Amino acid sequence: MNQCLAKKVSLQILLVDSYDIALNATAQLVKTQYPDGNIISTRTANDAINKIVNWQPDLIIMDIYLPEKLGEIAQTKTGLDFLQQVMQKYPKLNIFVQSPYVKRLVQIKPAIVKHQGGFVIADKNVTSQEMLSIIDGALKGFTRIKGITDIYIYPDIYEKLNLKPEILKLLSLAFNEGLQDKAIAAHICVSERTVRKHWETLQAALGIDCHELRNQGINIRVFTKIRARAAGLID
Template structure:
């Protein structure tokens, strides 16, 4: 896959490990690295990458102390200024991200959280998912089933009215891209993720019925 990836992490060894992993998995990708928020932000502005892999605990600039608040601020900035950017948060402690949940729900690009405790293959799944515009938040960050009214409307139109995405977009007066984004959010809310030999939309329908979201 030809893509540009920016990796932001203040630990040199972690950076090396992540870059090696990315090079193995995406041999044709252009990978750039940054160790502070400032350099990372500049790189993203210059390169407009397809994917950003960011650690939460990073320093503001060289010599500064790494703080998760800095990572939170960077993510806020990225989601505000690049609403379609694909982001993977790779962190040892991603829990403070819960502060950004409303923003993540509205973000139109891919957004996945990869706890550093994940195995290599699980980490790669999260990278692929984000690159394809998917959303993944760990279950422990959710209080039960959290579904927005517009996502419910999408489910109703798709499974009860039997409408296609284009017709749903017209009915809900939103863009095709937003419909696709709603699908990824619904998939995450229902914990339905891409798996081999499984039709995602069918799985979503089954789970939505199990949860009583649709008749």
């Protein structure tokens, strides 16, 4: 009876990372702590979704710098989209994000706060002992997002972005695609005046004094990009 029970509760861990060397190192470390656990790995977001559906892991250990499919370029946006999809469909799944890009998680902090399962984060430079401790916390359902709070530089902006999520789209169009306000307005189906108001909301939340910058001859859009990147809103 006990042997059957042990088989039922065998730990299932899914590793998701775009680099084989990271997958192999993590798998070896996890095996030292959970020798009877079942560990599988994947390098893409799409395959990870399929493995979650078919395998129902107890824990995901993942980077957010991922390609959607093999052969595609890895992006933090892909990882964030994947993470949001997973949290929405599997609200009690335990998640450990280990990435050099953890500050990007501020973009989805409301979803993380609502997540019912364990959710922990760490940079990839943590020691093996620290990592094992963090994994143990995730499996116990702990939430450890101190790293997000630490880089939560401009707290007001996230409250405002919760009300105006299109500002994230504006940032992407402006700084990732290089569009000007007229083209941005067309993309998000608003007037140029509304786009300017979004810029004002964003700059106020980031603590940017446009009048002062003009007096100093500083490019406001470039300065906004710098502040937005520091806040984790763009790559």
